[in-house]
Amino acid sequence: MFKQTINALVVAGLVGCASSPSTDTAVADGINLLETVEQKSEQLVIPYKKFQLENGLTVILHEDKSDPLVHVDVTYHVGSGREEIGKSGFAHFFEHMMFQGSENVADEQHFKIISEAGGTLNGTTNSDRTNYFETAPSNQLEKMLWLEADRMGFLLDAVTQKKFEVQRETVKNERGQRVDNRPYGRLGERVAEAMYPEGHPYSWPVIGYMEDLNRANVNDVKKFFLRWYGPNNATLTIGGDIDEEQTLAWVKKYFGSIPRGPEVKDPTPVEVTLDKDRYISLEDNVSLPLLYMAYPTVYARHEDEAPLDVLASILGQGRTSLLYKNLDKEGIAVQSRVSHGCRELACEFVLLALPNPMSGKGLADIESIIRDSFKEFEQRGVKADDIERVKASIKSRLIYGLQSVSGKVSQLAAYQTFEDDPNLIQKELERYENVTEEDVMRVYEQYLKGQHAVIMSVVPKGQKGMVAHKDTWTPSERKIPEYKEVTEADLDIRVAEDDFDRSVMPEAGDNPTIKVPEIWRTELSNGIKVLGAVNKETPTTAIRLRVKTGSSNDPLNKLGLASITASMLNESTNNYSNEELSNILQKLGSSVSISSGDTYTQLTISSLTENLDKTLQIANEKLREPKFDPADFKRVKEQTIEGIKSAAKQPSVVASNVYRKLLFGADNAFAYADSGTIESVNNITLDDVKKFYNEYYSPAVASIVAVSDLEESELSTKLKRFSSWNGGDVAQVPLKPFPELQKAIYFVDKPGAAQSEIRIGKRSLPYDATGEYFRAGLMNYNLGGAFNSRININLREDKGYTYGARSGFSGNERYGSFTASAGVRTDVTDKSIIEFLKEIKTYSNSGMTEAELTFMKNSLGQRDARDYETPRQKLGFLGRIMTYDLDEDFVDEQNDILQSIELDELNQLAQEHLELDEMIIVVVGDKKSVMPSLEKLGYDIIEVDAEANRL
Known part of the structure; x- marks a missing residue:
């Protein structure tokens, strides 16, 4: 293979x-x-050339002419692991500061410039590196390099105290959203404290401790920048439709004069050991307890990493694993998983499970079963299938990663940063290819058998008695060195000298020629329409078979039926067990999954083309030969109920669910979460599932979209496997009348919530690719559709109320909505609502400006260059055509509308569709903290009992 x-x-x-x-x-x-x-x-490699400038900057160029795109990545070899004790969070904080303008780029312009160029951008931080990246049309490359160079060499003069304060609040909001307000959000932080000795670079969270950021001043972060953000600690990787000679000239021009920073040595891994098991626990706002066992092992690319990855697969990945057999399959756990996560300095072998309350088993039982599974593994040993599965998954993952220029660039950048060798893909394959059964047993005996772990119990608040074991370890009080204030005089400022004016932003080159995928059409003998496109860039095939049925067809007393039916099609078939199907697919390096939404259920297939026939055989088996085994049904139903309970603990999910039900009414099944309610799922029987399948799954309401390196004739022949599927017409459930909206604040109490979730909006237009819906989307772009939109700049960048705020129109063939949303700090809930309403009202009354019109046209007019690159993007494009029966040139018509639409029309749309008196407000937050201020806003306040599913 x-x-x-x-x-x-x-x-x-x-x-x-x-x-x-x-x-x-x-x-x-x-x-x-x-x-x-x-x-x-x-x-197997990604072709490239590797260069170095005199200042130490490593430059990697990868040429890919398949799409008129370029991807630029600047990776700095600095993450939270380079921070000092008591100064955590600086690396992540600088990820934020690097988007706040530099000497020659004005405040909030980085996102604006790239967006207006038709591009997308972001930055990420982990324990070992920070990277910044952009994807844009190829004519924008010089501009992207100018921007990245300016913040590498000319940032500090633009780092003001005001920006520092605002971004400090933004980071706090990010922590609130991603950690404190999320179930199990503090798990990783607590485990790290117990796993690593005090002062170890991994003993604190990447996002940092807020008390450390509160203690810091602006010069602290400037000093951090000067230490780590020199060109000699960075890799600039550029891939896509580039001209090598011209690209190097631009790199030399913009980066060449930036002075070197202090010398940087690679960190040295230090072995982490535990002298005994460390039991710790956390009470959290969760519905299910969780057991988490973490063993220290090696470090990234250590010779034992690969066999430990194989061991993780055997023990707890997929339905062939021991934990699935002993926990999930038996209904003892609703979920279990094993992973071996590796970082530059350390790896952790992690086993986790969430018990099924209906089994009567607790966390102590789960721990016992996991330990018994270790013993079973010792008796079972390692099988040839085990090795083959992991090898196949690694190969396919690497190949799928080559489907986009960003994927290739990211891979090159990571290999260079950590190994000083971008050419590692083949070596990655070979080290897994060379793993033996003896290797896997050896690492089990060395790193797991008889070894000690951090064992964490996360339990619902007030349920301390549910822990697996009483705590045997508690963190010592942090020993923070005496804070020494950093002054301007302590900063070793490096200044570049140029022979050109950096304040002049480069002009873009000629717009590249953009071609939408060439489409072919056919129809199977049973009437299934097929829409396809050829993609020769990777030897892969992606297929999506959709059936027009979903939660809209659920009976109101059996909400969740469509979702459970789809889940049952992922279980055993008449000819194969769960375990057999999983084993086959993993060895093929393929995936086949079935899921349902409001209107459609879709079968999604991803395969290496050489294995497509076998993958299609499994897909066809899942679709047409479900076994509907009672044991599978019992397990799926219990997992669904626990998923509903878990979702009820997530304020963002609760806000969206309540908001949707208010808009579309309790009489429409699609107004509820696709998973249904606890009461409705309890009403569902296996006979209901069989009946739903027989009534609503039919080729008469099915269609296929496909993207492959195969030509039309060959792929069409393979798809004929689905032509023997028979079935008649399927009736769609009609819409029930929508309720009259009462202008009010609908409030859901989440005691102790770290943030408040806000939804503001109304029913609006159904989807139309070239009609008023499309034009309303253009109108909204400057209000809340871009990072530089009025709403996000106000609430996030100017005031620091939120990690992100947005607005937009969404819709399908039958209905739609307009929604503005954000998760905000609890103490500014009322102020955030005021700012939302102010921005919407101002926009409705006065509309956008000429400058905003130009920005919108430029931004949206050039982004098509990155809309059709990957098979997944092409599937989405084909799916829109199929779903809404669009002409193949609808994109051209959209572009014509975009270029010709005038300010008056857009502003008229704003007046028509942004009427505040028609909008409702949903808030999910801590009543005790926010209710007194909400009562002063002048709205009626209606409290909602979301968990009881009552309004």
């Missing part, structure tokens, strides 16, 4: 052979060529 995969990649033109590392060769003044990797043989 491995040889066939590589041969397929050769045909696709994605492989190469690294040349022998060359001695430094000057290709231009100040630029040395270090290495060239070219397409030469069957080895």
